Amino acid sequence: MxxxxxxxxxxxxxxxxxxxxxxxxxxxxxxxxxxxxxxxxxxxxxxxxxxxxxxxxxxxxxxxxxxxxxxxxxxxxxxxxxxxxxxxxxxxxxxxxxxxxxxxxxxxxxxxxxxxxxxxxxxxxxxxxxxxxxxxxxxxxxxxxxxxxxxxxxxxxxxxxxxxxxxxxxxxxxxxxxxxxVVPVPRRRTLVLGADGQLGTGLRSAFAGDSTVEFAGRARFDITSEDSYRAVNWREYSAIINAAAFTAVDVAETPEGRAAAWSINAAAVSRLARTAVEHSLTLVHISSDYVFDGTAEVHLEDELPAPLGVYGQSKAAGDLAAGIAPRHYIVRTSWVVGSGRNFVRTMASLAAKGASPTVVNDQWGRLSFASDIAAGIRHLLLNKAPYGTYNLSNGGNPQTWFELARDVYRLVGADPNLVRPIGTADYAGPHTAPRPRSSVLDLSGIRATGFDPPPAAQRLAEYIKGLEL
Structure with a gap:
């Protein structure tokens, strides 16, 4: 020697x-x-x-x-x-x-x-x-x-x-x-949880044709059930993408909703993180702009959480739990739009009926289309980006919900003047959860990895064209 x-x-x-x-x-x-x-x-x-x-x-x-x-x-x-x-x-x-x-x-x-x-x-x-x-x-x-x-x-x-x-x-x-x-050793697989939601549907499209990615809805894998974890041979997997979440923001303020939000958004994420540590897995976890109080004009990845309501508090706790896994990507999004029920689809339906909704004009942010969130997650995994937290919304200029609703009306051929502005204080009811004033996410981190999310306005126009009203 x-x-x-x-x-x-x-x-x-x-x-x-x-x-x-x-x-x-x-x-x-x-x-x-x-x-x-x-x-x-x-x-x-x-x-x-x-x-x-x-x-x-x-x-x-x-x-x-x-x-x-x-x-x-x-x-x-x-x-x-x-x-x-x-x-x-x-x-x-x-x-x-x-x-x-x-x-x-x-x-x-x-x-x-x-x-x-x-x-x-x-x-x-x-x-x-x-x-x-x-x-x-x-x-x-x-x-x-x-x-x-x-x-x-x-x-x-x-x-x-x-x-x-x-x-x-x-x-x-x-x-x-x-x-x-010799039968070749198969590549380790990625397990997508919450695969039947808006983001799960986007992930199915992003990974279409990739036989190493499996999709599990709640019927197959309930992230709150210990039996689900015991039923999996984790040696066969290299990554978990957690697209499961309790997202009923207002319901989270009720006694039943509070318990469900903490069970799914926090306690279950802690169990996923422990699984990732025990089996050397990469954990991809979806975060939310609701972990912030919205007082900052633009939110950086390293901003300390300051959630206003139960939903945001449970998501912030889940973020902290996910961060325990040495190999983790916490992907923070805002104003998600996908195949399910969402603000854009609701406004487009109202426009088709000639309705005149009131929409808040003092909360602003950017849309995050599920297809682009999914593409960003795929990019992080395939390119082995540095582990950590990444903001991921679509790009372009921030808008208020009121301005966004007017754009939806215009794109479906309705009169945008039918949309009327209202302040958050006047809109909120007794069971309305507090919302962050600003949901604008800084995107420099995800862009530094080579992924540049398309402008929200472009994706909105494409999304509207694909709607059947």
């Missing part, structure tokens, strides 16, 4: 498989190394994979071979003694299926092996021991998710330094299938 080297990593031909050089410090007594140091490893390129179990494999004699196993977790492998020849084969579905990488490891090297990459080791010295961290607990149930490849497969053709017929190999490892008969 080379002493005095710097910690560094290098990529390999297999995506995600990283080879590390570890600093080893030695003298006449022996040597010492930091086998795993989270902060330093992250700086060197190791994913924050959240190890939960440490295992050691001791091999008594030179020529011991451990078979090519693709396991349902990520692992970080390094040597405590001896020397090995390692062979890694990509057994995940995709264009690199069957690709081989080999390297010799001493205590001065380590390797990060992502889920689905088969790994095998041949010891080159007696008394070789290696240790490995994994980010899920081994169990007999988990072993059912292993994928195997025969050590002597002719297509992959691992160049073993010691011929296999001179090696110690277990009976099961000698019986594993050739590459042609």
């Amino acid at each position: 080379e002493q005095g080297r710097q910690l560094r990593s290098r990529a390999t031909p297999i995506p995600g498989l990283l080879l590390f050089e570890l600093p080893v410090h030695g003298d006449g007594r022996g040597w010492f190394k930091e086998n795993w140091h989270r902060g330093k490893m992250l700086d060197a390129g190791l994913p924050d994979f959240g190890p939960v179990q440490n295992n050691i494999s001791f091999n008594a004699v030179r020529g011991t071979v451990r078979g090519i196993h693709a396991e349902p977790w990520d692992k970080f492998v390094s040597l405590a003694s001896g020397r090995i020849f390692g062979a890694w084969v990509d057994l995940r579905e995709g264009p690199t299926f069957g690709r081989l990488f080999t390297a010799e490891l001493t205590p001065g090297e380590a390797i990060y092996v992502p889920r689905g990459v088969g790994n095998a080791f041949q010891t080159l010295e007696d008394d070789t021991a290696y240790t490995y961290l994994v980010n899920d607990h081994w169990s007999t149930e988990a072993q059912k998710d292993y994928t195997f490849l025969n050590l002597a497969d002719e297509d992959v053709a691992v160049p073993w330094p010691i011929p296999l017929d001179h090696c110690v190999i277990s009976a099961p490892d000698q019986k594993h299938p050739r590459l042609a008969n």
